[in-house]
Amino acid sequence: xxxxxxxxxxxxxxxxxxxxxxxxxxxxxxxxxxxxxxxxxxxxxxxxxxxxxxxxxxxxxxxxxxxxxxxxxxxxxxxxxxxxxxxxxxxxxxxxxxxxxxxxxxxxxxxxxxxxxxxxxxxxxxxxxxxxxxxxxx
Amino acid sequence: xxxxxxxxxxxxxxxxxxxxxxxxxxxxxxxxxxxxxxxxxxxxxxxxxxxxxxxxxxxxxxxxxxxxxxxxxxxxxxxxxxxxxxxxxxxxxxxxxxxxxxxxxxxxxxxxxxxxxxxxxxxxxxxxxxxxxxxxxxxxxxxxxxxxxxxxxxxxxxxxxxxxxxxxxxxxxxxxxxxxxxxxxxxxxxxxxxxxxxxxxxxxxxxxxxxxxxxxxxxxxxxxxxxxxxxxxxxxxxxxxxxxxxxxxxxxxxxxxxxxxxxxxxxxxxxxxxxxxxxxxxxxxxxxxxxxxxxxxxxxxxxx
Numbered sequence: 001x002x003x004x005x006x007x008x009x010x011x012x013x014x015x016x017x018x019x020x021x022x023x024x025x026x027x028x029x030x031x032x033x034x035x036x037x038x039x040x041x042x043x044x045x046x047x048x049x050x051x052x053x054x055x056x057x058x059x060x061x062x063x064x065x066x067x068x069x070x071x072x073x074x075x076x077x078x079x080x081x082x083x084x085x086x087x088x089x090x091x092x093x094x095x096x097x098x099x100x101x102x103x104x105x106x107x108x109x110x111x112x113x114x115x116x117x118x119x120x121x122x123x124x125x126x127x128x129x130x131x132x133x134x135x136x137x138x
Numbered sequence: 139x140x141x142x143x144x145x146x147x148x149x150x151x152x153x154x155x156x157x158x159x160x161x162x163x164x165x166x167x168x169x170x171x172x173x174x175x176x177x178x179x180x181x182x183x184x185x186x187x188x189x190x191x192x193x194x195x196x197x198x199x200x201x202x203x204x205x206x207x208x209x210x211x212x213x214x215x216x217x218x219x220x221x222x223x224x225x226x227x228x229x230x231x232x233x234x235x236x237x238x239x240x241x242x243x244x245x246x247x248x249x250x251x252x253x254x255x256x257x258x259x260x261x262x263x264x265x266x267x268x269x270x271x272x273x274x275x276x277x278x279x280x281x282x283x284x285x286x287x288x289x290x291x292x293x294x295x296x297x298x299x300x301x302x303x304x305x306x307x308x309x310x311x312x313x314x315x316x317x318x319x320x321x322x323x324x325x326x327x328x329x330x331x332x333x334x335x336x337x338x339x340x341x342x343x344x345x346x347x348x349x350x351x352x353x354x355x356x357x358x359x360x361x362x363x364x365x366x367x368x369x370x371x372x373x374x375x376x377x378x379x380x381x382x383x384x385x386x387x388x389x390x391x392x393x394x395x396x397x398x399x400x401x402x403x404x405x406x407x408x409x410x411x412x413x414x415x416x417x418x419x420x421x422x423x424x425x426x427x428x429x430x431x432x433x434x435x436x437x438x439x440x441x442x
Binding site: 107 | 221222223240241242243244245247248262263264265330334
């Protein structure tokens with residue numbers, strides 16, 4: 001499948017098969033006023049099958065959050081129909097206000113205005129722990 | 139400006155320096171009597187802990203400083219709903235250093251990010267208590283003359299016992315340290331600590347329910363209390379609280395140079411019949427807690 005149908009926009013490639021809708025919702029792509037194509041379970045040389053999302057609009061993405069959801073995703077930036085940049089993601093060192101700490105003893109359980117920050121403590125196993133109480137993210 | 143929230147923030151070298159300072163304070167207390175003159179320590183204790191608070195206060199007084207603060211949340215602005223951040227922003231204007239105990243985990247970290255003076259974590263719920271660990275390290279160092287080449291038995295509540303978790307993490311940084319983890323099945327050391335600290339660093343350990351079986355191997359026996367406040371369920375607490383009670387009979391096959399430590403307060407897990415045994419170090423340990431806190435206050439206030 002080619003990416004030449006987009007003039008200026010972003011292609012999220014190598015999404016785990018079946019995960020595209022989750023990412024679509026998480027990034028709030030339904031609110032965009034442009035064409036968004038979701039391709040599910042497309043053949044992939046690298047991973048057998050993959051999902052792809054094509055967004056026909058230049059938008060800023062939080063690559064940290066996207067990397068947290070799936071670090072294998074490739075972000076292709078398209079300008080004037082050409083691929084101008086390919087970004088490989090990685091697990092972010094910390095994520096803010098994406099997950100909520102569920103430990104009832106954590107300070108965030110009583111102080112509502114504190115940001116919920118999780119820190120990557122084991123990159124091999126993708127383990128994140130609450131910055132305040134060190135509870136493992138589920 | 140530096141705070142101490144987690145013992146892991148200190149390098150082995152810094153811990154060694156703190157121990158050296160504490161030893162010097164013990165040897166020459168008069169040299170330190172004016173070190174913190176005109177300095178103030180705020181003890182912000184959102185939950186009661188007489189021992190830790192008095193230890194901090196005594197430490198500051200012995201350095202010639204002064205102390206202000208509160209000893210329970212009801213007598214603080216937290217009872218009116220003030221955030222930890224707001225409280226410490228205000229207190230930063232009144233004191234040069236803060237020691238904070240809070241029932242919620244992570245509260246001292248929040249405080250250290252908002253304060254403009256150093257914050258010492260004096261215990262946050264069941265999470266961290268770095269000055270207790272420093273106390274334990276000073277005690278082991280003074281009793282054994284070293285922090286390496288030791289077999290350390292930790293006994294009692296290894297699941298919720300934060301002092302044990304911190305002690306294991308801190309001692310794991312020294313060479314040739316082995317652990318015996320002695321607890322009832324229900325209160326075993328959490329598996330993440332075994333994986334992330336003991337197995338990751340290839341540290342030798344045995345896990346057992348039988349204290350007598352490992353007793354002859356131990357250089358240090360670190361006893362802990364099964365704490366009522368860490369249980370959600372009174373029934374479980376009552377069932378497990380008397381799991382291990384150290385008595386003179388149980389010490390019969392222990393080494394003559396064993397050192398018995400306990401973070402205190404004890405309930406009944408060490409028989410009072412052991413108090414006069416030369417191997418009982420827990421009251422000395424409480425005293426050393428004051429000296430290591432003096433060393434820490436000096437370090438964080440950058441007083442030479």
